[in-house]
Amino acid sequence: MARLALVAVGVAVLAALPLVVSAYTVSLLISILAYVSLATAWAFFSGRTRYISLATAAFVGIGTYTVALLGDHLPLPLVLAIAPVVGFAVAFGVGLSTLRLSGVYFVIFTFGLAELIKQLVIWFEINQTKTLARYIFVNAGGTLIYELLLAIAAVVIGGVWWLSQARLGYALRVIGEDEMVARHAGIDTTRVKVLVFAATSAVMSLVGAVLSLRYTYVDPNIAFNSLVAFQVLIMALLGGVGRPWGPALGAVPLVLLFELLSGTFPHHFGIALGLCFVIIVYYLPGGLMGLVDRVRGRAP
Amino acid sequence: MVLFEAILSGVLVGGMYGLIALGLNLQYGIARMMNLAYGETLMGGAFTAFWFLTLWRIDPLASLLFSVPVAFCGNWLIYRYLLTPLVRRAANRDVLEADTILVTFGLLFVFQGVALVQWGGEYRGYTYLAVPVHVLGATVALNRVLAFVAAVALALALYWLLRATRLGGALRAIAIDPVAAQLVAIDVPRLSALAFAAGGAIMAVAGTLVSMFLSFNASIGIVYTLKALIVVIMGGVGRMLGCLAAGLILGVAEALGAYLVDPGLTLAINFALFLLVLLVRPQGLFSRG
Numbered sequence: 161m162a163r164l165a166l167v168a169v170g171v172a173v174l175a176a177l178p179l180v181v182s183a184y185t186v187s188l189l190i191s192i193l194a195y196v197s198l199a200t201a202w203a204f205f206s207g208r209t210r211y212i213s214l215a216t217a218a219f220v221g222i223g224t225y226t227v228a229l230l231g232d233h234l235p236l237p238l239v240l241a242i243a244p245v246v247g248f249a250v251a252f253g254v255g256l257s258t259l260r261l262s263g264v265y266f267v268i269f270t271f272g273l274a275e276l277i278k279q280l281v282i283w284f285e286i287n288q289t290k291t292l293a294r295y296i297f298v299n300a301g302g303t304l305i306y307e308l309l310l311a312i313a314a315v316v317i318g319g320v321w322w323l324s325q326a327r328l329g330y331a332l333r334v335i336g337e338d339e340m341v342a343r344h345a346g347i348d349t350t351r352v353k354v355l356v357f358a359a360t361s362a363v364m365s366l367v368g369a370v371l372s373l374r375y376t377y378v379d380p381n382i383a384f385n386s387l388v389a390f391q392v393l394i395m396a397l398l399g400g401v402g403r404p405w406g407p408a409l410g411a412v413p414l415v416l417l418f419e420l421l422s423g424t425f426p427h428h429f430g431i432a433l434g435l436c437f438v439i440i441v442y443y444l445p446g447g448l449m450g451l452v453d454r455v456r457g458r459a460p
Numbered sequence: 461m462v463l464f465e466a467i468l469s470g471v472l473v474g475g476m477y478g479l480i481a482l483g484l485n486l487q488y489g490i491a492r493m494m495n496l497a498y499g500e501t502l503m504g505g506a507f508t509a510f511w512f513l514t515l516w517r518i519d520p521l522a523s524l525l526f527s528v529p530v531a532f533c534g535n536w537l538i539y540r541y542l543l544t545p546l547v548r549r550a551a552n553r554d555v556l557e558a559d560t561i562l563v564t565f566g567l568l569f570v571f572q573g574v575a576l577v578q579w580g581g582e583y584r585g586y587t588y589l590a591v592p593v594h595v596l597g598a599t600v601a602l603n604r605v606l607a608f609v610a611a612v613a614l615a616l617a618l619y620w621l622l623r624a625t626r627l628g629g630a631l632r633a634i635a636i637d638p639v640a641a642q643l644v645a646i647d648v649p650r651l652s653a654l655a656f657a658a659g660g661a662i663m664a665v666a667g668t669l670v671s672m673f674l675s676f677n678a679s680i681g682i683v684y685t686l687k688a689l690i691v692v693i694m695g696g697v698g699r700m701l702g703c704l705a706a707g708l709i710l711g712v713a714e715a716l717g718a719y720l721v722d723p724g725l726t727l728a729i730n731f732a733l734f735l736l737v738l739l740v741r742p743q744g745l746f747s748r749g
Binding site: 271433 | 494496542545546549552554555557558559561562563565566567568569570571572573574576577682685686689690693722724725726727728730731734735738739742
């Protein structure tokens with residue numbers, strides 16, 4: 161109970177932050193919160209089941225494009241409700257066709273999904289609307305975006321924390337350990353995998369939709385930026401995928417690092433990221449949380 | 461007639477897809493490593509051919525003498541020093557697969573990043589053997605025909621090597637069951653490394669051949685990795701001739717799609733074929749059982 165109160169106070173303090181900090185800090189906090197939600201959602205499915213999704217960028221882009229297409233015609237709350245539904249539907253279809261089979265199919269499919277959707281959007285825009293760029297005229301200040309993302313992050317982390325202690329969390333973990341065992345234990349593995357993949361993808365689309373309110377201009381290359389998938393993955397890995405707080409812990413330092421990198425060494429961004437990746441897989445297999453556990457002398 | 465030309469150009473590209481899928485089959489089917497940085501070797505081979513020709517007027521085919529050994533050794537080093545440590549620490553095959561995917565995903569960005577910094581992001585290309593030749597009444601460029609013939613010849617040579625030699629028999633045994641292969645005195649770690657390195661060398665050849673007739677840039681590798689993966693799944697993991705056939709099918713489907721629907725939708729056609737295979741025959745079109 162005391163812990164819960166502490167968390168509530170923490171969220172309240174975070175919610176009040178935009179009143180006291182500068183606009184630049186708010187925009188930095190927006191990135192942090194967005195990546196906290198993305199990494200937490202990613203880790204809940206991919207971290208536990210070991211089905212590595214490379215499609216984060218696709219779902220974020222779906223959210224962004226939902227706002228770009230519908231933002232002018234529908235009220236904002238409705239648009240923000242539609243985005244996760246679209247993300248859920250796409251993920252459900254992808255999951256249903258690939259997750260029944262071995263993990264390789266899933267990886268390959270998600271590997272190209274962002275690029276595929278990008279190509280379809282470009283094709284649609286050129287042939288139907290004859291333009292390749294859209295303006296987003298929705299009025300939303302930095303504070304509103306910040307508060308929305310804070311609410312999403314709180315719900316996502318809370319949800320993951322709650323679900324990891326529920327039957328679903330254990331089911332995912334058993335699937336990750338040994339799928340055959342999971343099936344023999346009576347878990348409908350395909351159902352669990354597809355539903356959780358779709359639900360976490362819906363979160364990604366929602367985050368993409370809220371983030372898009374920052375932009376005034378989007379084109380398919382901005383919306384479906386494959387680097388996002390890569391950044392989310394590495395944040396989750398750095399923090400540690402086994403714990404509800406792990407991915408959030410990884411997201412904070414890496415958003416700051418990426419901000420610094422893209423400001424000072426924009427061309428070497430990819431190389432630095434790739435090296436971080438390799439280093440984390442070799443030297444921090446359980447992430448920072450795993451490191452903490454090892455220092456405390458517990459099994460990872 | 462135009463339709464026939466579209467099909468012909470699809471067949472010519474499809475031979476290339478078959479070749480790169482064969483290389484991936486060596487890496488994934490025999491060495492059992494899912495290498496997402498696979499296409500980066502193709503990008504390297506293409507840039508090597510380009511720079512050798514533009515800087516020193518060296519024939520692209522001669523540049524193979526440089527790029528193939530480099531790709532072979534580079535891939536061998538990656539297998540030996542980056543991927544084998546993961547094998548040793550992995551608790552089971554799923555953990556290993558997840559780890560290799562993550563590491564090679566990282567490598568993909570490192571290689572792509574280095575190429576971007578060194579050579580920029582713009583598309584490159586050069587003119588080589590751009591002589592029209594007539595094939596069954598249709599006109600195609602000689603470079604495409606050369607690339608196709610070389611790709612298919614190499615693929616068939618590889619097939620013969622795997623089918624008819626002692627070394628090939630050992631490699632096929634590893635593909636079927638690496639533990640049992642060890643029991644009949646096959647040096648599995650050494651031959652797996654060899655297969656992985658050979659897969660990379662094939663990619664360098666493919667890169668050189670592709671660069672003769674298609675433009676390329678620093679981030680092109682990922683496109684070919686994806687195509688190779690799809691073709692391997694279509695043809696069946698470990699099936700060599702199946703991959704060659706699946707490559708041809710993909711090439712023709714792409715060319716027909718580009719001609720009949722829209723050239724901007726090649727990736728969608730790739731995915732449509734992939735989905736079809738997943739739904740109808742997930743074990744591959746040419747697998748037994």
